[in-house]
Each structure stands twice: as structure tokens, then as C-alpha cells.
Amino acid sequence: MTRYFLPMLLLAAHLISCSPADKVPFEDGVDGYPTLRKVLEDVDKYQVQIIYTQIDRNEHGNAMFTDYTVNLDDKRYFYPASTVKLPVAILALEWLEEQNIDAFTAETSMLVDSVRPFQVRALEDFSSKDSLPSIAHYIKKILLVSDNDAYNRLYELLGQDYITQKLREKGLEHTIINHRLSFAASPGENRISNPIRFVDSSGNTILTLPERITESIYSNVDKPIIGKAFYDGDSLVQQGLDFTFKNKLALSDLHGIVERIIFPMSFVESSRFAITEDHREFILKYMSMLPAESDFPAYSKTSYWDKYSKFYLNGSDKSNFPPSIRIFNKTGEAYGHLLDASYYVDFDKGIEFFVSAVIYVNENETLNDDRYEYEEIGLPFFSELGDYLYQLESERKKTVPADFNKFKFKY
Numbered sequence: 001m002t003r004y005f006l007p008m009l010l011l012a013a014h015l016i017s018c019s020p021a022d023k024v025p026f027e028d029g030v031d032g033y034p035t036l037r038k039v040l041e042d043v044d045k046y047q048v049q050i051i052y053t054q055i056d057r058n059e060h061g062n063a064m065f066t067d068y069t070v071n072l073d074d075k076r077y078f079y080p081a082s083t084v085k086l087p088v089a090i091l092a093l094e095w096l097e098e099q100n101i102d103a104f105t106a107e108t109s110m111l112v113d114s115v116r117p118f119q120v121r122a123l124e125d126f127s128s129k130d131s132l133p134s135i136a137h138y139i140k141k142i143l144l145v146s147d148n149d150a151y152n153r154l155y156e157l158l159g160q161d162y163i164t165q166k167l168r169e170k171g172l173e174h175t176i177i178n179h180r181l182s183f184a185a186s187p188g189e190n191r192i193s194n195p196i197r198f199v200d201s202s203g204n205t206i207l208t209l210p211e212r213i214t215e216s217i218y219s220n221v222d223k224p225i226i227g228k229a230f231y232d233g234d235s236l237v238q239q240g241l242d243f244t245f246k247n248k249l250a251l252s253d254l255h256g257i258v259e260r261i262i263f264p265m266s267f268v269e270s271s272r273f274a275i276t277e278d279h280r281e282f283i284l285k286y287m288s289m290l291p292a293e294s295d296f297p298a299y300s301k302t303s304y305w306d307k308y309s310k311f312y313l314n315g316s317d318k319s320n321f322p323p324s325i326r327i328f329n330k331t332g333e334a335y336g337h338l339l340d341a342s343y344y345v346d347f348d349k350g351i352e353f354f355v356s357a358v359i360y361v362n363e364n365e366t367l368n369d370d371r372y373e374y375e376e377i378g379l380p381f382f383s384e385l386g387d388y389l390y391q392l393e394s395e396r397k398k399t400v401p402a403d404f405n406k407f408k409f410k411y
Contacts, residue, residue, distance in 0.1 A: 023392055025052055025068040033384040035377060039359065043071040046359050046377075047078060051255045052389055053354035057400035063263045065354075072251060074174045077224035078358050080249035081332030083339050084177050085151040086287075087249075087257050089139045091166050092154045093279040096135060104198060104206050106136035106279070112153055113195045115211055118185055122153055127297035136282070137297070143286035144294055145304050146331065152180040159193045160214040170271045172257065174250030178218045187219070187245040219244050226335060230367035241335070241367045254330075254341045255356040261287075262328060262343045262354075285409045287328040290321055293411040311340040312355065312386025315379050324348035326407065336362030338378040344386070347404050351393045357385060 023029050030037045039046045050070040055063050096106060109132040112122040125133040127141070138154050141147035155163075155177070163177045179190040191214040198207045225240035261283055264272045273280070291304035306321035307313045309331045313321070329342035341356035359381055361373035372378070 022396065025389070025392060026050070026070055029391070030388065033388050035380040036384040036388055039377070039381050040070065046361065046381075047076070048357065048359045048381075049073065049076070049078075049251045050357045050385070051251060051355070053255070053259070054393075054396070055352050055354070055402070056398060057402055059400060061400065061403055063266050065259070065266065074250040074252055075222075077220060077222065077226075077243060077248065078251075078339075078360065079226065079243060079335045079337050080247050080254070081334035081337055081339060082146045082148075082151070082181070083254050083330050083332040083341060084175075084247045084249050085142045085146060085181075086254075086330040086341075087167060087172070087175070088151060088154050088158065088163065088177065089142050090257070090261060090273050090275065090283055091158055091163060092135050092139065093275045093283070094166065094273055095158055095162065097275060097279070099207065101206060103200060106139070106282070107134050108206060109199045109201075110134050110138075110153070110157070111197045111199060112156060113197070115195060116189075116192065118189050119192075119194050122149070129296040139283070140286050140294065141297055143283070143330070144289060144291050144297065145299060146309060148180075148182040152183055155180055156194045157196060157209075159212050160191060160218055161216060164216075164218055167253075170260070170273070172253040174248070175253045176218045176220060176248040178245060179247060187217075190245075191215075191217075220246070220248055227362065227367045228365040231369055236366075240365075251339075251341075251356055251358055254339070255354065258328070258330070258341045258343055258356065259354060281406075281409070284328055284407065285411070287330070288326045288407075288409065289411050310342075311338065311379060311382035312342055312344060312389075314383035314386075316375060317383075322346075328407070333374065335367050336360050336372040338374060338382065340382055344390070345404060345407060346390070347408065349394065350398070350401050350404075351390065352402055352404070353389060353393050355385065355389055357382065 026040060039048050049072050051072060052068045054066045058064060093106060114121045122133055124131055125137060128137045138150035141150035160178050167175050193212040195211050196209040197205055199205050220243060224243045226243055227240045229236060229238050230241040260267055260272055261280060290306045291299035291308060292301045305318040307315055307317050310327050311331055312327060324347050326345050327342050329340055332339040337358060337360050339358045343354055345352045359378055361378045363373055364371060
């Protein structure tokens with residue numbers, strides 16, 4: 001892989017990777033994008049970070065990467081919201097394969113029990129074809145509509161130790177996943193995993209997992225504080241919100257997760273996700289599927305329109321999805337943060353690139369008041385960034401065309 005970095009807006013590295021006719025990313029051509037330009041001119045206010053990766057192919061068709069970054073800083077904390085669901089979904093398949101049990105598949109029924117007051121059972125799922133939950137069905141719900149309960153069940157399956165160990169083995173060292181989402185639980189309760197049973201179609205138990213407790217404490221040692229005030233229920237607390245025991249996922253790690261699942265052979269074996277090609281294709285299919293294309297679970301276009309979680313094509317736009325484009329991605333939205341990590345493809349025009357970005361839009365610096373500038377600044381920023389990079393790629397000359405056959409799925 002070839003990687004060049006553009007810290008902040010100092011773009012000297014482009015001299016290495018761009019010909020004189022090429023536009024310099026994030027410097028040339030931004031005048032036609034008012035929100036993008038506004039954000040780039042005040043990166044500290046919006047706490048924006050961007051990674052844009054150009055993809056070129058060598059004579060063997062293998063992908064080579066060139067990175068351009070804006071304000072990238074792995075040590076600067078932001079809340080990763082639902083983007084943590086992507087590595088957990090992938091690791092659930094890695095865990096499954098490690099069990100090496102005959103007739104134990106991603107479709108095997110997964111029954112979550114409860115033995116403590118704060119825990120919740122999951123013994124059925126009426127959105128699945130057989131009304132039973134499974135690893136595969138939870139992954140579908142995570143990747144299609146970012147379902148919180150589906151993530152929580154896989155988090156309970158894996159536990160903090162397994163998640164942390166596996167991500168660190170792959171070189172993803174700026175990530176902490178230590179809590180359920182939209183679920184009231186203390187840091188100590190989030191270290192306790194529910195008992196789980198896997199049963200076959202005849203009701204026979206294949207594998208039983210008892211309650212498991214993580215002894216290690218995975219927290220943000222810098223004790224990050226966000227905002228100047230926050231609501232705790234109906235009460236306004238006049239101080240920033242403490243994110244010490246909240247999830248963390250640095251943008252470079254998130255970007256790297258998407259790269260690893262798209263082009264695993266561009267990484268050394270120890271850095272890849274250890275899953276079969278069938279399971280990798282399963283992840284790719286549902287990362288790129290539109291909610292209305294799914295039968296089980298089924299989603300209406302009224303609630304989950306095509307671009308619902310495709311921020312680079314304007315997440316609030318309810319028009320139909322462009323037929324030649326697919327975006328393999330995971331988004332997040334919480335506490336004034338918007339994120340999207342994507343592999344963006346136009347099959348007809350031969351365009352492909354990676355882009356990951358995070359922005360913080362909370363003018364009044366108050367959390368939990370539902371007064372974030374998502375519609376005014378956040379989503380327009382992503383939409384303009386996506387179009388800006390798409391136009392750059394449309395003009396970029398490539399020596400070897402990409403073969404996209406392995407990214408085309410029957411939905």
C-alpha cells in the first residue's frame with residue numbers, strides 16, 4: 001500500500017502523488033461547495049476529521065491506496081455512536097468460525113437469557129423468517145438500519161475482552177467498545193454478558209455460554225468531557241458530559257476496518273478479519289443493501305428510505321438510489337456527532353474510493369437537548385463531501401481499470 005497524509009490543510013504531500021493536471025484534494029474545487037468550505041475553514045469548531053483514500057490497481061489488479069487526510073488525530077476523542085456496530089458484527093462471525101462445531105452456522109438460533117434484573121431476554125425475533133434470532137439476522141439488522149438491540153445481543157455474545165483482544169491483534173489499537181447502546185446499564189453491568197444458548201432446528205442445544213464477567217476495565221484514560229452542559233432526564237446539568245466509560249473508535253481505525261473487509265489481501269494476514277470468503281461476502285452484501293431490498297427483516301421506504309444511512313448521497317434525501325452506485329458503509333449519529341465510513345463505487349463509470357469523516361455540530365454545547373445542527377450543517381457537509389470526491393474521481397486518470405464483479409450482489 002502507498003499512503004500519503006495531508007495533515008490539517010497543509011497539502012505538500014500531493015506533490016508526490018498527483019500529476020500537475022490533478023486537482024489537490026480539499027484545496028482545489030471546494031468553492032462550489034459552501035458547507036464543505038465552511039467546515040474546512042473552521043476545523044476546530046466542527047472537530048472535523050476526514051480520510052479520503054484513492055484506489056489504484058497494479059498490473060495484477062491488486063488495490064493500492066493513497067490517503068489524504070484533514071485534521072486527523074487518533075488522540076482526539078469523539079463519540080463513535082453506531083459505527084462500533086460494524087467491527088462487532090464482523091467479529092461475531094470470526095467468533096463463530098473459531099467454535100468449529102458441526103452444524104453451527106450464522107443462522108443457528110441464538111437464545112439470550114437473563115439472570116440479573118438489568119438484563120433482557122431475547123428468545124424470539126418476529127422480523128426473521130422463522131421468528132427466531134440468530135447471529136446472521138442480527139448482523140442484517142445492524143447493517144441495514146443500525147438496529148441497537150441487534151448490536152447489544154452480539155456485544156453480549158462476545159464480551160469486552162474478546163472484542164478488545166481481537167481488534168488489538170489486527171492493529172486497531174485506538175478503539176474501546178465497552179457498552180450496550182440505548183440501554184440503561186452501569187459500567188459494571190456492561191462488563192457482564194448474558195447467558196446464551198444456540199439451538200438447532202429440532203430444539204437441541206449445540207452450545208451453551210454461561211454468564212461471563214470481564215474483570216479488566218476498558219475506559220478512556222484521558223477522561224474526555226464533551227460540551228458545556230447536558231440534560232439528565234428533565235434536569236439540566238451545568239457541566240460537560242463525561243465520556244470516560246463510553247465507546248471510542250478513532251477514525252483511522254474505523255477507516256481501516258472498512259478497508260480490511262473490502263480488500264483483505266491489501267493487509268498482512270494478522271491484520272485481517274479471520275472469516276471465510278462466504279462470510280465476508282455476507283457482510284459486504286448487507287453493508288451495501290438498501291433497507292427496502294430486504295425481505296427478512298422487511299422495512300418500508302416510508303421509514304427507511306434508500307439513502308437513510310448513506311450520508312455521502314444526502315441522508316435526508318428520499319429520492320431513489322442511483323442504479324449504478326453502491327456504497328458499502330456504516331454510519332453513526334449521537335451527541336451532535338455524525339460519522340460515515342464508506343467504500344463508494346460507481347460500477348458504470350469505474351469509480352471507487354474510500355472516505356471516512358466525523359463532524360460535531362452542537363452550537364449551544366448542550367448534550368441531550370435534541371438541538372443539534374444535523375440537517376443544517378452535518379448532512380449537507382457529508383452530501384457535499386461525497387459529491388466533491390466523486391467529481392475528483394471522475395476526472396482522475398487510472399492506468400488499470402477496476403474489476404467490480406466481486407462487489408456486485410443479487411439483492
